[in-house]
Amino acid sequence: MRQRHLGELTAGAIGLGAMPLSIEGRPDEARALATVHAALDAGVTLLDTADSYHVPGEDPGHNERLLARALATYGGGTDGVLVATKGGRGRPADGSWTVTGDPARLKAAAEASLRRLGVEAIGLYQLHKPDPVVPFEDSVGALRELLDEGKIRLAGLSNVNADQIRRARAILGDRLVSVQNRYSPETRDSDPELRLCAELGLAFMPWSPLGGISRSSLDGPSGRTADARYAAFHEVARERGVSPQQVCLAWLLSLSPTVLPIPGASRPETIRDSAGAAGLRLTAGERARLPRAALPGPA
Numbered sequence: 147m148r149q150r151h152l153g154e155l156t157a158g159a160i161g162l163g164a165m166p167l168s169i170e171g172r173p174d175e176a177r178a179l180a181t182v183h184a185a186l187d188a189g190v191t192l193l194d195t196a197d198s199y200h201v202p203g204e205d206p207g208h209n210e211r212l213l214a215r216a217l218a219t220y221g222g223g224t225d226g227v228l229v230a231t232k233g234g235r236g237r238p239a240d241g242s243w244t245v246t247g248d249p250a251r252l253k254a255a256a257e258a259s260l261r262r263l264g265v266e267a268i269g270l271y272q273l274h275k276p277d278p279v280v281p282f283e284d285s286v287g288a289l290r291e292l293l294d295e296g297k298i299r300l301a302g303l304s305n306v307n308a309d310q311i312r313r314a315r316a317i318l319g320d321r322l323v324s325v326q327n328r329y330s331p332e333t334r335d336s337d338p339e340l341r342l343c344a345e346l347g348l349a350f351m352p353w354s355p356l357g358g359i360s361r362s363s364l365d366g367p368s369g370r371t372a373d374a375r376y377a378a379f380h381e382v383a384r385e386r387g388v389s390p391q392q393v394c395l396a397w398l399l400s401l402s403p404t405v406l407p408i409p410g411a412s413r414p415e416t417i418r419d420s421a422g423a424a425g426l427r428l429t430a431g432e433r434a435r436l437p438r439a440a441l442p443g444p445a
């Protein structure tokens with residue numbers, strides 16, 4: 147599989163967003179483990195999780211423990227697998243998403259994640275979301291302390307703006323390796339962050355990267371899509387004999403050499419299809435038919 151850089155490490159250009167395996171509507175454990183194993187078989191080496199990926203009010207850390215079991219039961223090698231987890235959010239029983247950026251609580255959350263994952267150090271630890279009532283530098287300072295203590299190897303951010311990326315970079319230096327923001331054909335308000343990550347050499351990991359595509363569908367024999375904004379993705383997919391989702395991920399990869407999408411999956415066949423996007427290189431003509439890239443391609 148094509149590779150992407152995260153600092154001095156590399157990972158397959160398509161990651162697995164593991165959240166669907168643990169939240170509402172999650173599959174049974176056998177299918178969840180099979181999904182992770184299928185991802186590894188397909189060359190996926192970045193597994194993205196968080197301590198808050200669980201059913202509201204129940205079993206915090208479910209997704210981290212699930213990934214630990216999946217890696218322990220996988221029949222192949224896992225030395226090159228990077229597990230990226232996040233701290234700073236919660237899921238109480240009412241189903242909301244809370245934000246907690248207090249340094250002491252972030253450090254405690256990281257240590258709990260460390261135990262659940264069963265590793266000596268977390269490969270990539272990410273601030274899940276800035277806390278509006280806690281100074282941003284204080285939250286990032288907790289990541290620096292975790293790095294200095296050897297409890298995490300690399301640091302990342304999620305749901306941040308360009309100014310926050312620069313401020314975190316000033317604190318963490320080259321130990322800051324990634325930014326995870328929502329980005330898709332439907333949601334492109336993180337263009338400035340994508341461009342900044344390319345400039346700084348940071349991995350930009352779109353979450354919910356199939357927004358719009360997964361909810362559009364072909365409209366009968368006419369071949370038109372239910373949402374005309376995404377018609378070109380379906381047209382290119384039909385011409386290439388692949389899924390529109392795979393074209394979407396290939397388009398994201400073409401935006402910048404630092405983009406590393408993390409599509410979610412709850413079935414083995416879904417992540418196999420997504421992983422195939424790493425081998426799909428769009429032509430200049432195909433890219434011209436899709437939304438204008440934030441940066442010149444190809445990547």
